Amino acid sequence: MSFREKSAWITVVTVLLCFGAYFGAIAAGWVHARGLGALYLLAHSVIALVVLQLVLILIAIRTTPRDGRARHDEREAAILARSHTIGYYVLLISVVLLFVPVHFGHPPADLLNFVLLDVVISVLTVAVAQIVMFRRGA
Numbered sequence: 001m002s003f004r005e006k007s008a009w010i011t012v013v014t015v016l017l018c019f020g021a022y023f024g025a026i027a028a029g030w031v032h033a034r035g036l037g038a039l040y041l042l043a044h045s046v047i048a049l050v051v052l053q054l055v056l057i058l059i060a061i062r063t064t065p066r067d068g069r070a071r072h073d074e075r076e077a078a079i080l081a082r083s084h085t086i087g088y089y090v091l092l093i094s095v096v097l098l099f100v101p102v103h104f105g106h107p108p109a110d111l112l113n114f115v116l117l118d119v120v121i122s123v124l125t126v127a128v129a130q131i132v133m134f135r136r137g138a
Contacts, residue, residue: 004076006060008130010053011123018049019120026113034109042116079133087126094118 001009022045031037072080094117101114 001064002076002134003060003064004080005131005134006064007057008127008134010056010060011127012131014049014052014056015120015123015127018045018052019116021045023113023117023120033113034107038109038113079130083126083129083133086129087122090125091118091122094121 022041025031025041026033026038031041095115098111098114098118101111106114
């Protein structure tokens with residue numbers, strides 16, 4: 001497995017873990033979505049995401065030292081460009097669809113969580129698209 005594919009897997013796992021815990025705690029009602037508890041949980045989720053990604057990427061660089069420092073070849077550049085294009089369209093559509101919660105009268109704090117969810121879905125889309133394309137050999 002190449003370094004860039006490992007990096008995509010690391011992104012999928014860490015984003016699901018950190019923001020899954022955040023959105024899961026809000027959905028389960030353990031933390032009120034409009035209180036300071038949600039803000040503290042969000043801060044802890046972001047810090048955990050940064051630390052986990054940093055540690056796991058450093059481990060991936062150590063396990064594949066040649067790939068970790070290599071430049072992108074044409075295939076990798078095309079995969080990265082295509083995956084970011086797909087993620088951009090997912091983000092664009094999900095942001096346009098924000099009129100639905102606005103229409104139902106959700107307060108601004110809920111809308112910020114919907115925007116955060118849109119960004120998380122977009123990041124996951126980019127990482128999954130990269131994994132699929134690396135596996136497929138596109």
